[in-house]
Amino acid sequence: MKIATFNINGIKARIEALPEWLSEARPDVALLQEIKSVDEAFPREIFEEMGYAVETHGQKSFNGVAILSRLPLEDIERGLPGDETDDQARYIEATVVGERDALRLCGLYLPNGNPAPGPKFDYKLAWMERLRTRANDLLAQEIPFVMAGDYNIIPQAEDAAQPDSWREDALFRLESRGAFRRLMNLGLTDAFRSRHPEPGHYSFWDYQAGAWNRNNGIRIDHLLLSPRAADMLTDAGIDKEIRGREKPSDHVPVWIEIDV
DNA sequence: ATGGTCGTTTAACGA
Secondary structure (H helix, E strand, O other), X not given: OEEEEEEOOOOOOOOOHHHHHHHHHOOOEEXXXXXXXXXXXXXXXXXXXXXXXXXXXXXXXXXXXXXXXXXXXXXXXXXXXXXXOOOOOOEEEEEXXXXXXXXXXXXXXXXXXXXXXXXXHHHHHHHHHHHHHHHHHHHHOOOOEEEEEEOOOXXXXXXXXXXXXXXXXXXXXXXXXXXXXXXXXXOOEEHHHHXXXXXXXXXXXXXXXXXXXXXXXXXXXXXXXXXXXXXXXXXXXXXXXXXXXXXXXXXXXXXXXXXX
């Protein structure tokens, strides 16, 4: 089963590039972030005609996540538990059943957190603690899971072309990396890192200042696997080349192959 | 130090 995460930066803007990538990469599951659309406005028919089940958790103008799946999706849950007052659409879960196991899919768009320090940074750190609690609950239930999305976290210096320019940024501050490490320390596996330990792999290049042409990128889109899911991992990759196409997102897809 | 670019929505704001 091929599972990909892709921050599309607006479904309207990606209405051609997204189906094109789907028909080439043919993921069984695509976890999408920043659909920037309410559920009713998401063009689900385009993807249903391509054979995908479509589940969205959207809001107007900002944020919004979705799951596309060639296999049926069950037990869909929208929103990250732990704060009834949080109305930002950043999290969706569903179960997909493989040949041997059921796998819980957790799609997330973690808050950017800039400017830091400040209320947006506090929201990011609190959100990460809620995510850790959710991961801990799934582990306690012994449900194999993939937690995938735009984490807005550069885990280590080798995940940035110019780490020193990110030191004060919410994506790379010590508090952010500490919160990410606490999540990882539950026993999760960074799927891409586990297969590609060498530095210099990125999933995001800013639209500004020729970041793509200079390869000034960062790796902030991750698929974290529970121990049982990690045992089933067979491959991982980044579809880097689509960043150089017409009208690209500033992120590219990151994917895994998992023998569920 | 500033602006550099997109997307959404149409004047800023978020990233």
